Amino acid sequence: MTAAGGGGATGRRRGWRLAAWLAGGLLLAAVPLVVRNAFVHDVMILTLLWAAAASAWNIAGGYAGQISIGHAAFFGIGAYTSSILFVDLGVTPWLGMIVGAILAALFAVLISVVCFRLRGPFFILATLAFAEVLRVLALNWRSLTRGSYGLEVTFRESAANFMFAGKRPYTYLALLLAAGMVALVRGLERAPLGYRLVATREEEDAAEAMGIDTFRAKVIGMALSALLTALAGSFYAQYFLFLEPGQIFSFEVSIQLPLICVIGGIGTAVGPLLGALLIVPFSELLRAWLGGAASGLYLSVYALVLILVVLFMPDGLVGALGRRAQEAAA
Amino acid sequence: MSLALGQLLLSGILIGGVYGLISVGLTLIFGVMKIVNFAHGEFLMMAMYATYWLQVLLGWDPYVSLALVLPASFLFGLAVERLVIRPGIGKPHLVVVFATMGLSVLLQNLALFLWRGDYRPVRGVLGETTWILGPFRMNASLGVAFLVSVGVTLALLPWLRFTDFGKALRATIQNRQVATLMGINVYRVFGRTFALGTALVGLAAALIAPTFPTYPSVGLRFVILAYVVVVLGGLGSVPGALLGGICIGVVESLTGYLIAPTLSQLFSFLVFLLVLVVRPAGLLGRRDAVLAEWSR
Amino acid sequence: MSGDAPLLRLEGVTVRFGPLVANHAISLSVRQGEIVGLIGPNGAGKTTLFNVITGFLPPEAGEIRFAGIALDGMRPSARARRGLVRTFQIAKPLGRLSVLDNVVAAGLARGAGVAEARRAAREVLAFVGLEALAGAWARNLTVGQLKLLEVARALAAGPRLLLLDEVMAGLAPAEIRRMLALIQQLRARGISLLWIEHVMAAIMGAADRIVVLHHGEKIAEGSPAAVARDPAVLQAYLGEKYHLAQGAWA
Numbered sequence: 007m008t009a010a011g012g013g014g015a016t017g018r019r020r021g022w023r024l025a026a027w028l029a030g031g032l033l034l035a036a037v038p039l040v041v042r043n044a045f046v047h048d049v050m051i052l053t054l055l056w057a058a059a060a061s062a063w064n065i066a067g068g069y070a071g072q073i074s075i076g077h078a079a080f081f082g083i084g085a086y087t088s089s090i091l092f093v094d095l096g097v098t099p100w101l102g103m104i105v106g107a108i109l110a111a112l113f114a115v116l117i118s119v120v121c122f123r124l125r126g127p128f129f130i131l132a133t134l135a136f137a138e139v140l141r142v143l144a145l146n147w148r149s150l151t152r153g154s155y156g157l158e159v160t161f162r163e164s165a166a167n168f169m170f171a172g173k174r175p176y177t178y179l180a181l182l183l184a185a186g187m188v189a190l191v192r193g194l195e196r197a198p199l200g201y202r203l204v205a206t207r208e209e210e211d212a213a214e215a216m217g218i219d220t221f222r223a224k225v226i227g228m229a230l231s232a233l234l235t236a237l238a239g240s241f242y243a244q245y246f247l248f249l250e251p252g253q254i255f256s257f258e259v260s261i262q263l264p265l266i267c268v269i270g271g272i273g274t275a276v277g278p279l280l281g282a283l284l285i286v287p288f289s290e291l292l293r294a295w296l297g298g299a300a301s302g303l304y305l306s307v308y309a310l311v312l313i314l315v316v317l318f319m320p321d322g323l324v325g326a327l328g329r330r331a332q333e334a335a336a
Numbered sequence: 337m338s339l340a341l342g343q344l345l346l347s348g349i350l351i352g353g354v355y356g357l358i359s360v361g362l363t364l365i366f367g368v369m370k371i372v373n374f375a376h377g378e379f380l381m382m383a384m385y386a387t388y389w390l391q392v393l394l395g396w397d398p399y400v401s402l403a404l405v406l407p408a409s410f411l412f413g414l415a416v417e418r419l420v421i422r423p424g425i426g427k428p429h430l431v432v433v434f435a436t437m438g439l440s441v442l443l444q445n446l447a448l449f450l451w452r453g454d455y456r457p458v459r460g461v462l463g464e465t466t467w468i469l470g471p472f473r474m475n476a477s478l479g480v481a482f483l484v485s486v487g488v489t490l491a492l493l494p495w496l497r498f499t500d501f502g503k504a505l506r507a508t509i510q511n512r513q514v515a516t517l518m519g520i521n522v523y524r525v526f527g528r529t530f531a532l533g534t535a536l537v538g539l540a541a542a543l544i545a546p547t548f549p550t551y552p553s554v555g556l557r558f559v560i561l562a563y564v565v566v567v568l569g570g571l572g573s574v575p576g577a578l579l580g581g582i583c584i585g586v587v588e589s590l591t592g593y594l595i596a597p598t599l600s601q602l603f604s605f606l607v608f609l610l611v612l613v614v615r616p617a618g619l620l621g622r623r624d625a626v627l628a629e630w631s632r
Numbered sequence: 633m634s635g636d637a638p639l640l641r642l643e644g645v646t647v648r649f650g651p652l653v654a655n656h657a658i659s660l661s662v663r664q665g666e667i668v669g670l671i672g673p674n675g676a677g678k679t680t681l682f683n684v685i686t687g688f689l690p691p692e693a694g695e696i697r698f699a700g701i702a703l704d705g706m707r708p709s710a711r712a713r714r715g716l717v718r719t720f721q722i723a724k725p726l727g728r729l730s731v732l733d734n735v736v737a738a739g740l741a742r743g744a745g746v747a748e749a750r751r752a753a754r755e756v757l758a759f760v761g762l763e764a765l766a767g768a769w770a771r772n773l774t775v776g777q778l779k780l781l782e783v784a785r786a787l788a789a790g791p792r793l794l795l796l797d798e799v800m801a802g803l804a805p806a807e808i809r810r811m812l813a814l815i816q817q818l819r820a821r822g823i824s825l826l827w828i829e830h831v832m833a834a835i836m837g838a839a840d841r842i843v844v845l846h847h848g849e850k851i852a853e854g855s856p857a858a859v860a861r862d863p864a865v866l867q868a869y870l871g872e873k874y875h876l877a878q879g880a881w882a
Contacts, residue, residue: 145598
């Protein structure tokens with residue numbers, strides 16, 4: 007399915023696109039080998055991590071049209087589940103991740119069932135409410151989450167523990183995660199579920215009339231999105247090794263994901279990646295440069311960009327570039 | 337025991353009146369424009385800062401600074417509607433949601449950048465005066481806030497009913513297209529309703545300034561409650577907003593004391609979710625404002 | 633299934649919006665292979681009846697049976713998968729998808745794979761005459777093309793009974809002729825039709841039976857010729873002195 011602009015790519019164009027992807031992927035993969043600067047590694051890992059999480063958000067928000075500003079809930083469920091299982095029960099994070107993902111999916115089903123009848127803005131607010139409930143719960147359930155003291159994931163280097171000495175393994179894993187997400191979303195676009203999600207998003211009544219169970223589609227979309235976001239959350243926990251409810255279940259996380267998608271191109275497979283490549287390095291640099299002294303300034307710039315992009319470029323970069331390509335081809 | 341409970345109830349009702357005032361603007365905005373304004377709390381925050389600075393720089397009492405803050409809020413609302421909201425009307429919900437969310441973050445962080453995160457208290461002319469009502473005591477400023485809030489909210493009812501603009505507003509709430517056909521300039525209604533909502537928030541800011549210090553994210557605390565109130569009271573219903581505000585004020589007060597202060601917000605959220613599930617129309621609102629057409 | 637039992641049967645269906653009764657105790661049936669026309673002045677409750685039949689509105693009273701099965705409580709998509717498919721009066725294209733993908737989406741609902749649905753979609757587009765626009769964005773189509781897309785999508789969903797809601801509204805004469813030919817071919821394919829229409833000459837010429845609604849009530853039912861002469865119908869539509877012209881489009 008072509009989400010933006012009709013007409014499938016001709017054989018030659020598809021060949022070019024594939025080549026571009028491979029080249030880009032190889033370039034990214036080469037960076038950790040060549041560059042030794044720790045900051046660059048950090049930024050790269052964060053970029054890929056947020057690209058992956060945003061891709062996951064995109065499934066619900068972009069493809070299914072279920073805009074959520076509470077995805078931190080799923081991110082946090084993933085992060086805390088794998089960490090608590092590891093710290094308290096010695097369960098390897100590779101397994102803990104999966105448990106976290108399943109829990110997040112179940113929570114998503116709960117949210118969907120409770121909220122599916124709500125119109126746009128109310129659904130959005132309800133997702134926020136759910137995330138806030140989890141945040142307060144995590145803050146107060148000290149015996150489980152260590153509350154505001156924070157949960158420290160003890161570092162015991164071993165691949166089985168998803169813990170590595172250097173940054174390079176994390177970088178490659180992050181690359182794998184991000185690439186996997188983009189590929190998955192691409193595959194989703196072409197699968198029956200993808201069509202059902204997009205139909206539900208575009209015209210819910212028409213979708214129903216065509217035989218698509220829109221309720222089921224929305225629930226599955228949200229659950230899949232939650233599952234994948236939780237995986238990203240677990241990765242985050244394994245890299246930063248410290249969790250605190252105010253950080254993890256925060257509105258900042260919840261808004262970062264849709265922001266990346268809006269700027270990159272919501273509802274497209276590659277949009278979240280582009281958005282993350284643009285935003286994350288920029289914001290990390292800005293944060294490092296301005297630091298705490300002008301802490302409000304960098305978020306102000308962020309917010310201003312969001313407002314301008316969403317009002318005047320709602321299809322994001324992919325949309326703008328896509329239109330340019332269409333005009334060039336015409 | 338019942339004395340303490342009664343006192344809690346009273347404080348809850350008093351602050352609830354103010355929640356109601358803050359929410360009335362929101363409920364009208366949603367009823368008329370069918371949009372959710374995520375920056376509503378930041379409008380409150382800015383009006384509170386304005387009140388603070390007018391006191392620090394010019395020595396004005398908050399009630400006096402209303403003379404400036406109120407019209408300024410109205411104009412600010414007009415500007416925001418024209419620049420940020422209007423381009424998004426008719427487009428997918430996403431656009432207005434993110435635009436107002438962006439505005440909220442922008443305003444909060446501008447305040448943080450300009451004035452740091454320090455709490456800024458304001459001194460009201462009533463100061464520490466306490467009013468006595470039977471066995472109960474209340475902060476005079478809070479009492480004034482309650483009375484003015486209820487008074488203004490109730491005054492809105494005949495205003496909406498009998499004035500030309502009030503009728504235009506109600507017509508737009510009921511059916512935007514027909515209102516246009518009847519010769520109502522719907523866009524002007526949008527602008528003025530939004531400005532009205534912002535002005536009401538400006539009023540609320542001056543009323544609560546003596547009781548609550550201001551800081552960049554003060555808006556968040558109030559706006560979340562405001563949304564709960566709007567949903568509880570019923571979208572587009574002015575008396576509903578007042579009633580809902582008082583209910584939430586009481587819930588917050590009681591749970592804060594009986595259970596734990598940190599959890600009182602949690603309970604407000606739970607109320608929110610409960611209302612959405614059990615009775616989406618709220619106390620006095622219409623179902624179809626909140627639910628999609630055919631709900632299965 | 634007995635050849636006598638109707639494909640669709642409504643008994644005493646009543647729909648109310650607050651104090652307004654949109655449909656009052658409507659009973660009608662559509663037999664396999666029939667084209668039943670549903671006419672009536674604006675506000676008669678025709679589209680509301682479609683909404684109830686397809687599950688978008690709950691009836692206050694009455695029963696709806698499709699292929700012998702009571703539809704009570706079944707959501708629209710379940711009804712559609714059983715073969716009860718509708719078009720919308722105001723076309724609802726999946727705007728940001730291509731015309732082809734619009735039809736593919738409908739075909740997928742039946743459980744087919746994407747490749748199979750694509751192949752079937754191309755066939756359907758050829759049938760309605762939209763194959764040249766397969767790659768175009770659905771939101772860029774003209775009204776006439778959108779109506780054809782509505783029909784194409786409905787077709788791809790595999791209907792046994794197709795509910796057409798004013799598919800000719802807003803069309804130019806040539807487009808009306810084309811749509812009429814399409815409708816007759818649908819019947820030839822074994823699809824039964826319940827059809828709301830205002831283009832009188834077309835519907836009166838093509839339908840086997842006509843049902844007339846007025847102010848939520850069924851006021852007449854019978855062959856087109858009989859209905860055209862029915863005084864209650866004439867009064868409802870046009871006042872007392874007029875004759876409905878016959879068969880200009882047949």
